[in-house]
Amino acid sequence: xxxxxxxxxxxxxxxxxxxxxxxxxxxxxxxxxxxxxxxxxxxxxxxxxxxxxxxxxxxxxxxxxxxxxxxxxxxxxxxxxxxxxxxxxxxxxxxxxxxxxxxxxxxxxxxxxxxxxxxxxxxxxxxxxxxxxxxxxxxxxxxxxxxxxxxxxxxxxxxxxxxxxxxxxxxxxxxxxxxxxxxxxxxxxxxxxxxxxxxxxxxxxxxxxxxxxxxxxxxxxxxxxxxxxxxxxxxxxxxxxxxxxxxxxxxxxxxxxxxxxxx
Numbered sequence: 001x002x003x004x005x006x007x008x009x010x011x012x013x014x015x016x017x018x019x020x021x022x023x024x025x026x027x028x029x030x031x032x033x034x035x036x037x038x039x040x041x042x043x044x045x046x047x048x049x050x051x052x053x054x055x056x057x058x059x060x061x062x063x064x065x066x067x068x069x070x071x072x073x074x075x076x077x078x079x080x081x082x083x084x085x086x087x088x089x090x091x092x093x094x095x096x097x098x099x100x101x102x103x104x105x106x107x108x109x110x111x112x113x114x115x116x117x118x119x120x121x122x123x124x125x126x127x128x129x130x131x132x133x134x135x136x137x138x139x140x141x142x143x144x145x146x147x148x149x150x151x152x153x154x155x156x157x158x159x160x161x162x163x164x165x166x167x168x169x170x171x172x173x174x175x176x177x178x179x180x181x182x183x184x185x186x187x188x189x190x191x192x193x194x195x196x197x198x199x200x201x202x203x204x205x206x207x208x209x210x211x212x213x214x215x216x217x218x219x220x221x222x223x224x225x226x227x228x229x230x231x232x233x234x235x236x237x238x239x240x241x242x243x244x245x246x247x248x249x250x251x252x253x254x255x256x257x258x259x260x261x262x263x
Contacts (some may be wrong), residue, residue, distance in 0.1 A: 026092070026096050026097075027092050027096065028184075029087065029090065029091030029092055029096075029097045029180065029184070030090045030091060031086050031087070031090040031091055031097075031177075031180075031181070032181045032184050032185075033181045035083075035086045035090065035177060035181065036173075036177050036178045036181050038082070038086070039079050039082045039083045039086065039173055039177055040079070040173075040208070042078060042079050042082050043075055043076065043078070043079035043173070043208075046074065046075040046078045046079065047075035050070045050071065050074050050075055053070060072158065072161060073157070073161045073165065073166075076166060076169045076170065076173075077165070077169055079169070079173055080168070080169035080170075080172045080173055083098070083172050083173050083176060083177040084098075084172065086177065087177075094172070094176070097176075097180055098172060098176035098177065098180060098235055099176070099180075099233060099234040099235050100172070100176065100234075100235045100236075101234055101235075101236065102236050103232075103234065103236060105232070106228075106232045106234050106236040106237040106240070107236060107237070107240050109228055109231055109232050109237045109240075109241075110228050110232075110236065110237040110238065110239065110240025110241040110243075110244070111240060111241075111244065112228075113224040113225065113227055113228040113231075113237070113241040114224070114228075114240060114241040114242075114243070114244025114245055115244065116224045117221060117223075117224035117225060117241055117244065117245040118244060118245060118247075118248065120220055120221070120223070120224060121220070121221050121245055124217055124220040124221070125217065128214075128216070128217045150257040150258065152258070154257075155254050155257045155258050156254075158250075158253065158254065158257065159250050159251070159253070159254040162246050162249065162250035162253060163243055163246050163247055163250040164243055166246065167239055167242035167243045167245075167246055168239055168243075170205070170242065171225075171229075171235055171238050171239045171242055172235070174201045174204060174205045174208070175201050175205075175225070175226065175229045175235060175238045176235050178197075178200065178201050178204060179197040179198075179201050179229065180197075182196050182197035182200050182201070183197050194230060194233075195230070197230075198226045198227070198229070198230045201226060201229075202219065202222045202223060202226045203219070205218070205222045205225075205226075206218035206219040206221075206222050221245060224241055224245070225238050225241045225242045225245065226238065227241075228240070228241040
């Protein structure tokens, strides 16, 4: 056989095409923007109901754990649970529909974008404070615990929510359910769909906190988190980035609530 003749591949041999990753394909789900709007309505309604149920804490007294649980955690957790339920009833479950799966590679990406987010958040918060004043730059949760002590269990629960539980729930809602609703639309290419999902989820995430004075700051904070989701194609990366971004504020609130630091 001469060199000009083609050779038949041996049985079981790998071809160059085998080393090229195929684009991930997922079964279509039967939910869209209506599901996200339903979950967002559940979030707002439960927050209003829980706010009335919890009532206003007595001034000058430590925040009880019931206020922390009801006033901050419960509405977001109810909404995230509803988002997961939507995927179970109208889709293929959260692992496929929300890309909610764990990969160490995604964790590394999330750490990188989380560190970037910490730098951007610190710089942006400083600039924002200089422009609008420290009182107008305070988040709703910071305002809740400002100059007030908490019991140790309540402070620990608040820290756990701000650092980990809150990011998980919010990512399920915004970069899981909303992201999937945007990608479900008919786009010219898959790349355009992902980019549109990144832009819309970033904007809606910032606006959904209902803190008009901090919306611009929240947009800056949200960008690295969305980039982690965009670059990995899965939710674990953005959850890790979000948790890293929340870690220092959560520590500050924890120390302040325990009376060992002021903020």
